[in-house]
Amino acid sequence: MLNEIEEIKNKLDIVEVIGQYVKLQKAGANYKALCPFHKEKTPSFIVSPARQIWHCFGCSTGGDIFAFIMKVENVDFGEALKILARKAGVTLKFEDPVLRSRKQKLINICEVASSFFQDNLKKNKEAVDYLHRRGVGGETIEEFQLGFAPDEWRMLVTFLLSKGFQLNDIIDSGLAIHREDLSEINQQMTNRKLLVNNCYDRFRSRIMFPINDSSGNLVGFSGRIFQGKLPLKTIKNIEETGKYVNSPQTLIFDKSKILYGFYRAREYFHKQHSALIVEGQMDLLASWQANIRNVVATLGTALTSYHFTLLKKYISELILSLDTDEAGQKAMERIIEPALANGFEVKVLILPEGKDLADYLLNPVNKSNLADLINKAKPIMEFYFDRALQLGDKDTLDGKKAIVSYFLPKIKKLNNALDKAFWLEKLSQHLAIERQFLEDELNKVSPEGFNQVVDNNEPVVLQIPTASRIDLLAERLVAFWVKNPELQELYLPYYKYFPKEYTDICQLLMKVEKAESLEPNQLKLAGFDDNLISKINQLFLRAEYEMGNLESYGVDLVEEIKEGLKNLKKEVIKKEMAEIELMMKSAEENHNTSKIQELMVKFKELSQELIS
Known part of the structure; x- marks a missing residue:
């Protein structure tokens, strides 16, 4: 498995793969884009071709090519591995059993059937002309693989049998129907051979729309009835058969x-x-x-x-x-x-x-x-209001009741008081009913449907845990240090102020003279932990992102580092002093004089250190 992962990484360029999902712009040695995982106006999504990693400094997420596919496609690692293997042309050994599985067999049947339908559409000028009249162009027909199921009882079944598929598999795919319940046949007459004459095509005289699942597998069809100039042979009553017919529930198809x-x-x-x-x-x-x-x-x-x-x-x-x-x-x-x-x-x-x-x-x-x-789509409360007005005549009592009974529950669900007031006032003015009467009625209403209160004007926002100022300062400063190890003399006097999680990296940086020594391959050869290497990669990307911003605003890097180190020292000391103050209060409550004296000495030392 590891060899396959490395082979995929070696064959695929992270810039090319991510570029298929977002529009990347060159930014120095890296590429930047608007993050595909959160809304933003200024690009904070950075891709490093040198290190083959990505990171968004807006939503604090990142990783390698696999992490990106897992997030953008919303799949687990195994599925991401399959997706990237297909892109790289790498054969995964563990896929072989899947390809032989029951599900894959049904997918194969659907794919062959789709080719059959496509070929038949090309032969049916009337159906093609109908699609053109409905505005469906030739390229779209080709792209979405539209087809046609002939007006024949067993034409598809016969074709699939000729391709080597078994009749019971064709029935299980949903493309054929047996005159008897197949489950009963399997249970009661296991030795009975299914006869073709007892089966018929589910889709007949229909324009066919192949349906893919979320992974792109062809798992079913939707067929729209079509009648040309000639009467249909296999369908007596078009109204009864339904305008559209979908594949039934199968092992691979579930329309829900x-x-x-x-x-x-x-x-x-x-x-x-x-x-x-x-x-x-x-x-x-x-x-x-x-x-x-x-x-x-x-x-x-x-x-x-x-x-x-x-x-x-x-x-x-x-x-x-x-x-x-x-x-x-x-x-x-x-x-x-x-x-x-x-x-x-x-x-x-x-x-x-x-x-x-x-x-x-x-x-x-x-x-x-x-x-x-x-872009001008109507907000939901406006839609509800317009719909309410269609339900009754605002100039009659019954009409007013119909409008009010429909719309008040919608207002009830709003949790924003200003929104409620706005819509009550609008309803009051439109119906010429005093607002107080509407408010009285509103108090009697229980919101219909779901119980969750909804504010239609406020978007759903993903809450991201916020880091402390110390953590933010430390990460930024260590990132600059990783990118510029030659500046370590600036950092040494401030080493003790960095949080413990940066101890390993800081100790490594004290032994490094140039950034090339921190390349992933060099670190791997030196035996460093993968987690440490990943963190250093992320810090490299952070440094390049930050240094690009500094350059844009004409800020000197060394001066920025000096100022940042001073701020880090100040924040750490202030935090320690605040903790001592709390301990002093506790000591005072317990009348612990010796502890108070000890803490006062420590507090004074920190005060002097703060101004030094």
Whole structure:
């Protein structure tokens, strides 16, 4: 395993890999970028090609190429290893059993089926023309591997059998249906051979959309019914069969855990910090063609807790764009409530012409305006207010009741008093009802749905533990020392003021005359601990980042170090004096005269040291 890890590191350049996720800019010997893991305006994310490491000085996270993939892809080390192995063209020995596993066999069947569907779409001009009329271009058809399932009972089954797959595996993949319950066949008639005539293709006369899981594996399909000029042979009643049919639950496919387009969109989540949620495949493809890439689609179901957990790892804002009919509006609300409960900021995309997204984007002018519309997406309380006004006539008593009964619970959930006051006043003015009456009604309301109180104006902020001023000063100063060992004479008088966690590094630096001696390979040959080497690498990166800032502002490095050492000394002594004061108070309460005298002497010594 270690040899494979080293081989991957040797074959991949960290700059090239990270550059696939963020836009890097050259900054001296390093590269910098806006951090993909937190919002910032000034780049604090640094990548070192020399040391093959990265670090963000805004959110204090960093590491090697594996640490980056684990964080950006939100996977464990084993999955990161697989991802990087594929990028490097390295074969992992432990993957062989997986490739022979049951899941992999089903994935293989889906991949072969996808090729079959793609080939059949190319032969069906009517289906291709339909996609073009719906605004789906040839490049998008190719990129998303759209296909067509022929209007035949067993054409796919026969094809897959010819490729060497077993009938029971084809059925388990969800691509074929057996006339009898397969579980009963397996349990009661284990010796009975499955007959092809007892099976038929699940997808017939449908435009096919392959579905990938979050790792990019092709695990299922969604098929949209399509009828050309000729009547269908295998489907009697189109209404009964459903406009869209998804793969059933299988060993590899669970629609409650999959979002269409997620695998492609996730690399754009970090750039946009938001996800556009659309209702179906056509809406997603239209958005993608309008250069909106942070977009995913539901598979005919509401967002599940698994979906929220998955999205939360990448973004904190959801922008909803569902159908504008009543069903779409209700579906929107079913997403909003749990989304807010899961800590998302939620907005709603309102299209000017009241059309569904795919239809709206058929107009080329609208395509160019979509990004601007997304930026102006309506905050959730505005959406609720507008929706409330659609529920009744504000000039009638029943209409006022309908509006108030819908909107007051939404106000109740706000935990910001100013927000509550604002919306109560707006509702009061719009309905011509005294605000006091609305407040009385509000006090009677129990918030519907989830119990968590939500403030829609304040974003969810990741709380990062703050280091002490001593720790911050010490780390910065040691970083300068690591980068400039020749300046050790400046540090020696202040050695005792550095925190204990820097003892090993400081002792090493006292023996080093030049920075080249601190190169990772040199330290490894010298037998130093990997943790120490990693810390020194991080300090090198910190020093280059800080020195770049000093250079930008014309600050002299030596003077900055001298001032920093003085401040470190002052902070350490002041902390010790504060601790002595507390001990003196305790001694006074216990009438311990000798202890008080001892502490007073120590306090006086520190006072003199402070001004020396």
